[in-house]
Amino acid sequence: MIKKHAFVVLLIPSIFFAQQERYPIFDVCKGSQIQSLKDCFYTTTRKYFFSEFKSPKILKNEGYSETVNTIFGVTSEGEFKLIYVHTPNQEIRKEVKRVFSVFPKITPAWYNNHPVEMKFELPIKFPVINDSSAFNTKTLLDVKKESLFDVVEKKKLADSTFLEYNSKLNIPFTHKNYVDYEFALHKSHGTHSASKPYTYSQISKYYNLSEEKKKFLKPSKKTWTGNKIWNEHLLQVKKDDYWFTVDFLFDVQLGKDNSNLAYTYNNSRILNINGEIWGNFSFSTTYYESQGRFAEYVNSFITNPAINVRPKNSEGLVPGRGKSKGHKINSHDYPVAESYLAFTPNKYMQFQFGNGKNFIGDGYRSFILSDVSAPTTYLKMKVDIWKIQYTNIWMWNTEPSIRSISDSNEHARKYVAAHYLSVNVSNRLNLGFFETVISKGENGIDAGFFNPIIFYRSLEFNRGEDAGNAIIGLTGKYKLTDNVSLYSQFMVDEFSLGNFRDLSDWRHKYASQLGVKYFDAFNVENLFLQFEYNCARPYTFAHKSPILNYGNYSQPLGHLWGANFWEAIAIGRYKKDRWSGHAKITLGKKGFDLEDQTVSFGGDIYQSYEDRLTDSGNEIAQGNTAHIFIADLQADYLINPANNTNLFARLSYRNFSIDKSLPSYTSRTNLWFTLGVRADLFNWYFDF
Numbered sequence: 001m002i003k004k005h006a007f008v009v010l011l012i013p014s015i016f017f018a019q020q021e022r023y024p025i026f027d028v029c030k031g032s033q034i035q036s037l038k039d040c041f042y043t044t045t046r047k048y049f050f051s052e053f054k055s056p057k058i059l060k061n062e063g064y065s066e067t068v069n070t071i072f073g074v075t076s077e078g079e080f081k082l083i084y085v086h087t088p089n090q091e092i093r094k095e096v097k098r099v100f101s102v103f104p105k106i107t108p109a110w111y112n113n114h115p116v117e118m119k120f121e122l123p124i125k126f127p128v129i130n131d132s133s134a135f136n137t138k139t140l141l142d143v144k145k146e147s148l149f150d151v152v153e154k155k156k157l158a159d160s161t162f163l164e165y166n167s168k169l170n171i172p173f174t175h176k177n178y179v180d181y182e183f184a185l186h187k188s189h190g191t192h193s194a195s196k197p198y199t200y201s202q203i204s205k206y207y208n209l210s211e212e213k214k215k216f217l218k219p220s221k222k223t224w225t226g227n228k229i230w231n232e233h234l235l236q237v238k239k240d241d242y243w244f245t246v247d248f249l250f251d252v253q254l255g256k257d258n259s260n261l262a263y264t265y266n267n268s269r270i271l272n273i274n275g276e277i278w279g280n281f282s283f284s285t286t287y288y289e290s291q292g293r294f295a296e297y298v299n300s301f302i303t304n305p306a307i308n309v310r311p312k313n314s315e316g317l318v319p320g321r322g323k324s325k326g327h328k329i330n331s332h333d334y335p336v337a338e339s340y341l342a343f344t345p346n347k348y349m350q351f352q353f354g355n356g357k358n359f360i361g362d363g364y365r366s367f368i369l370s371d372v373s374a375p376t377t378y379l380k381m382k383v384d385i386w387k388i389q390y391t392n393i394w395m396w397n398t399e400p401s402i403r404s405i406s407d408s409n410e411h412a413r414k415y416v417a418a419h420y421l422s423v424n425v426s427n428r429l430n431l432g433f434f435e436t437v438i439s440k441g442e443n444g445i446d447a448g449f450f451n452p453i454i455f456y457r458s459l460e461f462n463r464g465e466d467a468g469n470a471i472i473g474l475t476g477k478y479k480l481t482d483n484v485s486l487y488s489q490f491m492v493d494e495f496s497l498g499n500f501r502d503l504s505d506w507r508h509k510y511a512s513q514l515g516v517k518y519f520d521a522f523n524v525e526n527l528f529l530q531f532e533y534n535c536a537r538p539y540t541f542a543h544k545s546p547i548l549n550y551g552n553y554s555q556p557l558g559h560l561w562g563a564n565f566w567e568a569i570a571i572g573r574y575k576k577d578r579w580s581g582h583a584k585i586t587l588g589k590k591g592f593d594l595e596d597q598t599v600s601f602g603g604d605i606y607q608s609y610e611d612r613l614t615d616s617g618n619e620i621a622q623g624n625t626a627h628i629f630i631a632d633l634q635a636d637y638l639i640n641p642a643n644n645t646n647l648f649a650r651l652s653y654r655n656f657s658i659d660k661s662l663p664s665y666t667s668r669t670n671l672w673f674t675l676g677v678r679a680d681l682f683n684w685y686f687d688f
Helices: 034-052 090-101 148-161 175-187 209-214 224-230 296-302 456-463
Strands: 066-074 080-086 109-111 114-116 118-121 124-126 235-238 242-257 264-277 281-293 316-318 322-327 331-333 336-343 349-356 376-385 388-403 411-424 429-440 468-479 484-494 509-518 527-536 565-576 579-592 624-640 645-658 668-679
Touching: 066 090, 080 090, 224 624, 242 281, 242 645, 264 668, 296 316, 296 668
Parallel strands: none
Antiparallel strands: 066 080, 066 118, 066 124, 109 114, 235 242, 242 264, 242 668, 264 281, 281 331, 281 336, 316 322, 322 331, 336 349, 349 376, 376 388, 388 411, 411 429, 429 468, 468 484, 484 509, 509 527, 527 565, 565 579, 579 624, 624 645, 645 668
């Protein structure tokens, strides 16, 4: 039987009293000396609270722990008033509210011959027992350096500003912001961290989101404009059964690279709406209206004829965002819409349907499922029970570079069904199994792929090779120390068991990843280091029919570089207060095809593997070989914690050396500086 305790701290009041001060008085405290009224009030409040508090069922579960911060006041009429209670658990919130509602009326606090209201903080650490004798006032009394007035104002502001932190909405996935969440999961025993984006309700069990964000609030901002810029959503409505927020955000950047372009820029106007109904239905919509001109190598990728000429269905494809059309001189107009509706019937399951991105993996890159391609329509089911987390994702993908059979002006469709099983083998070891199948879009998605537990490989085999393409994979994560995590992936597209001794056989199509994360590195708080190695053999993720490759919107669904490469990445991140920064170095070697594309060397997953040069003698980075070195430096200043708006400056150096130049890939050195203001809502990858 685990011994359970509860710790309670009653802080100093928010009003600083002179010599005439007097704390509120319970009847049992009457007659006490002025100096002892304070201790008597604290002791009696604790006794009364825990004599009334009835533990909800969730608190009886072994291993449950949480600290609930509560602000209450005693009014000038002597009545107890609950001001604030921070917890995602509705049962605890309801019970705390009930307890304060039955507190007796007492003699109010007194100051300068007048009754006044006093406010107090009551943090409660669970698990809890109803035993007031377990508390020692002298050892548990904790006086904070900042005044309680500031504490109360910040908590009231946080309670009204961060409604989403108690919701089932997704936390926008960015590598920069997810470091804190991953560290919190790492410190906990037996947690799943690969399936992203996380939800607020998932992370709030391990990381106090409001406590972290409220440190950046500015209660001194009393004007409407000041609060909207520094603290709040543009519009927020909260009722008993629903709430929603509306923000009009920006991604405005201005920069210059060392090409002949006069300047680079991005101008995105973003409408972001989030909300929840009845606590079970969550919704989010984000619309981007954007124009931009990027560094020369990015512009060359966007207008790459190899992507758009088969047939030319668009004027360009912006990496990670989707189709674009020409805008002014060397610029691109690319609207993007993302949204989803989530239903959470219980604490074990959630269903989502929307248009957006998903990511499965513990690394900066992922071969399993990454967020490098454009948003796509998806249906997702996630089950989290016991030591198992099971994620099913069905995707309706689009290929603008491939002509639809039915209509030459219609982009080709493909369907992807995937599932990922994550198992906590122990408190330190996590193993995962991934399986996906891609099918053509002429007849719609096969109903058999909606089975959430079927082995897709056998289904694809029985339907015939030309009907689909199946890929399987394994993942591993090991908690080496309290600050160090090891992770890996191994994906198999095809493997020739009959020719196992010759690994140069083209049918040995697989990819692997090894990485390490170091949180609070060298005992420096908020210093994060990451090292990662990725490699993919030629022809991995490709198919003899390009529509069945592992891609979406002319980009890979896995690693940004596709196949036929090796890559090493080193990342350092650090934050202090509102400031943060990161440095990233990427070193790699990749094999491209030649300009005529009559022979595939295995790097372009949109080329048929039947156009291969040879059956044996294949090696990583074969063909038109490129050496790649990229260094990125970025500094950020957090403007508004409610919508993650940042001021940033970025400097990127890219050296790309290729044997024979291609229209979109020529040997060049690019230096690109840009600064701007943006809302951190997604990852943008220019490291290719």
